[in-house]
Amino acid sequence: NQQMSPWVKAETEKLNQLLLRCRMQITRIQTFILPVLEFSNNLMKILILGLGGYLLLKQQLTLGEITAFLSYSVLLALPLMQLGRVATIYQRGMVSIESVQTILNAEIPQQDVAYLSKPEVNGLKGRTLSVRNLNFSYKGDDRLILNNISFDIPAGKKVGVLGSIGAGKTTLVNCLNHHLDVPAGSIFLGDKDVTTFARKDLRRYIKTVTQDPYLFSATVEENISFGSGDAETANAQVDEVLELSQLAGDVSRFEKGDQTLVGEKGIMLSGGQKQRLSIARALLKPSDLIIMDDVLSAVDYETERKILQGLFVRVKKQSALVVSHRVSALEYMDEIIVFKEGKLIAKGSHEALLKTCPYYYETWQLQQNETEAEAC
Ligand SMILES: Nc1ncnc2c1ncn2[C@@H]1O[C@H](COP(=O)(O)OP(=O)(O)OP(=O)(O)O)[C@@H](O)[C@H]1O
Numbered sequence: 529n530q531q532m533s534p535w536v537k538a539e540t541e542k543l544n545q546l547l548l549r550c551r552m553q554i555t556r557i558q559t560f561i562l563p564v565l566e567f568s569n570n571l572m573k574i575l576i577l578g579l580g581g582y583l584l585l586k587q588q589l590t591l592g593e594i595t596a597f598l599s600y601s602v603l604l605a606l607p608l609m610q611l612g613r614v615a616t617i618y619q620r621g622m623v624s625i626e627s628v629q630t631i632l633n634a635e636i637p638q639q640d641v642a643y644l645s646k647p648e649v650n651g652l653k654g655r656t657l658s659v660r661n662l663n664f665s666y667k668g669d670d671r672l673i674l675n676n677i678s679f680d681i682p683a684g685k686k687v688g689v690l691g692s693i694g695a696g697k698t699t700l701v702n703c704l705n706h707h708l709d710v711p712a713g714s715i716f717l718g719d720k721d722v723t724t725f726a727r728k729d730l731r732r733y734i735k736t737v738t739q740d741p742y743l744f745s746a747t748v749e750e751n752i753s754f755g756s757g758d759a760e761t762a763n764a765q766v767d768e769v770l771e772l773s774q775l776a777g778d779v780s781r782f783e784k785g786d787q788t789l790v791g792e793k794g795i796m797l798s799g800g801q802k803q804r805l806s807i808a809r810a811l812l813k814p815s816d817l818i819i820m821d822d823v824l825s826a827v828d829y830e831t832e833r834k835i836l837q838g839l840f841v842r843v844k845k846q847s848a849l850v851v852s853h854r855v856s857a858l859e860y861m862d863e864i865i866v867f868k869e870g871k872l873i874a875k876g877s878h879e880a881l882l883k884t885c886p887y888y889y890e891t892w893q894l895q896q897n898e899t900e901a902e903a904c
């Protein structure tokens with residue numbers, strides 16, 4: 529992939545070469561050992577018959593003794609060969625255990641154990657999330673993906689982010705929820721720099737619906753209520769959030785309704801259904817700030833409008849950051865920030881941007897034509 533950063537490319541290449549070397553070594557050993565085992569098995573029979581025949585002629589062994597010897601050797605050969613296979617399985621198991629241990633023993637960054645006290649966590653409520661002169665580039669890549677970005681998301685405000693493909697929208701989202709390591713002094717929650725306290729505490733405040741949602745191999749209902757703590761209250765609200773995320777119609781057509789299994793990573797669902805299921809999951813227990821990263825791309829304009837209405841009903845008091853490359857998804861936001869190649873080029877309401885930002889106006893007009901075409 530041409531867009532891969534040089535560091536990721538180099539790391540992948542290094543691991544691929546190591547894998548190739550190990551595979552070749554295994555193949556070499558296997559192609560040598562298997563015929564040798566087969567050969568020695570047959571050689572043993574020849575030896576027993578030859579030596580046994582000789583001793584029979586010299587009357588030192590009886591025919592019965594040779595036959596017994598032969599039968600025992602055949603009986604023993606197979607288990608001995610299988611012992612080798614057991615050794616391989618054991619070694620593979622040990623490697624898997626080591627992999628798990630690496631994850632379990634990974635050192636937690638100092639900052640991630642700096643948990644806030646309960647009053648401090650409660651104090652985060654109703655605070656403004658501010659971005660101050662944020663610059664960001666990926667490891668091993670000099671390109672500035674985010675270039676001097678500043679804006680605020682005050683409590684209860686609905687903010688939209690418009691930008692074309694590859695403009696840096698997902699990168700911004702991953703900086704806001706501190707998924708990526710951001711430079712100190714660039715993102716604040718109230719007066720607290722997000723790099724000074726545990727990510728776990730920040731996640732109580734921010735909930736993100738990603739562009740590429742992860743669904744578990746479970747039922748629709750379980751996928752929605754997953755992680756919401758109190759299972760009973762959660763299940764009672766599943767129907768409501770299915771309705772708000774415009775998925776209720778689809779689910780009612782499934783043979784088993786919300787008890788339908790969605791398969792590994794949601795393989796049984798369409799792209800749009802997966803997106804709406806992840807929206808339903810986020811709406812179940814909305815946090816102070818809900819971020820939706822381009823999650824309306826696979827639905828039509830009419831459904832998009834209804835989902836946004838549902839979102840506004842459910843998160844009236846909370847803030848929302850809706851990322852999209854479609855103006856129609858952002859029209860009703862309190863404020864929209866416009867992105868172009870990692871730079872924030874304009875911000876304001878829909879009406880204001882139509883007048884002041886030519887890029888916004890052109891995008892809007894192009895998409896107006898699309899909407900009309902869809903309506904036809
Ligand atoms: N993990 C990564 N490592 C290196 N570069 C990356 C990584 N993720 C994204 N990029 C680069 O950062 C730039 C912005 O990507 P980003 O995913 O933020 O765009 P986007 O605006 O969300 O695009 P889209 O509308 O397609 O979702 C792209 O040029 C991409 O190649």
Ligand SMILES: [Mg+2]
Binds near residue numbers: 821
């Ligand atoms: Mg993106």
